[in-house]
Amino acid sequence: MxxxxxxxxxxxxxxxxxxxxxxxxxxxxxxYDHDVTIFHTFWGLNALRxxxxxxxxxxxxxxxxxxxxPRGADKMxxxxxxxxxxxxxxxxxxxxxxxxLPLPQLVEMAQEQDVKLIACTMTMDLLGLxxxxxxxxxxxxxxxxxxxxxxxxxxxxxx
Numbered sequence: 001m002x003x004x005x006x007x008x009x010x011x012x013x014x015x016x017x018x019x020x021x022x023x024x025x026x027x028x029x030x031x032y033d034h035d036v037t038i039f040h041t042f043w044g045l046n047a048l049r050x051x052x053x054x055x056x057x058x059x060x061x062x063x064x065x066x067x068x069x070p071r072g073a074d075k076m077x078x079x080x081x082x083x084x085x086x087x088x089x090x091x092x093x094x095x096x097x098x099x100x101l102p103l104p105q106l107v108e109m110a111q112e113q114d115v116k117l118i119a120c121t122m123t124m125d126l127l128g129l130x131x132x133x134x135x136x137x138x139x140x141x142x143x144x145x146x147x148x149x150x151x152x153x154x155x156x157x158x159x
Contacts, residue, residue, distance in 0.1 A: 007034045008150040010158045014043025014070065015079035016088055016103060022159045023047075023106035029155065030113035038110070039146040041120035044159075045127070047073045047107060048119055048134045062128020069127070073103040111137060118145055 007029040011022045022038060030036045040048050051072040058066065070076045081087040095102050101109065110117065117138040124130070124140075131140065139145070150156050 005029075005032075005034045005155070006149070006153040007036045007155040008146070008153045008157070009036070009038045010146065010156075011038050011040045011044030011047060012042050013079065013159055014046045014076055016073075016076040017078050017080075017091060018159050019044065019047045019073065019076060020103045020106060022157070023103065023110055025157065026115050027106060027109050027113060030110070030115050034155070035116075036110075036113075037116040037118060037146075037149040039118045039120065039141075039149070041123045042127075043069070045119055045123060045129060045134070046070050046076055047103070048117065048138060049073075049129075050133055050135060051075075054130070054132045056130045056132050058128050058130075065127045066129070066133075073107055076103070107135070111135075116149070118149075120146075 007026070009022050009026055011019060013019060026036045026038055046069055049070070049072045051074065053071065077085065078087040078091060092102060117135070118141050119134055119138055120142065121140050122142050
């Protein structure tokens with residue numbers, strides 16, 4: 001067990017701004033020598049989806065979910081003021097203007113800082129997501145994986 005403090009985040013939301021906040025907190029905690037875990041479940045899994053379509057065999061419902069969900073962190077909409085995607089373009093413009101990192105780069109930074117990214121396997125099954133459709137070098141687990149990370153945590157967040 002590490003002597004570092006531990007931060008765990010459940011990323012449930014599929015909203016760009018909420019996922020961005022989760023990754024900003026995660027990267028900040030990692031910079032302060034916390035062991036950080038982000039458990040991605042339900043719509044939060046979209047932050048881990050690859051941008052490109054990956055050919056995998058799916059049933060009808062799985063295909064429908066796949067088409068309705070955004071493909072990758074950069075395609076996620078805003079929680080408020082999305083306005084058919086205009087809000088997302090506006091927030092990305094503001095992020096760029098202020099030299100802040102957009103969500104895809106925050107995800108990369110988290111991986112570089114050894115933030116543990118866990119994809120919820122139960123939700124993957126429910127939504128028909130396959131491992132091939134998600135980013136490389138992430139982990140997979142269920143509720144027990146999250147509880148195992150969170151039970152000795154100093155900070156736990158649900159976003």
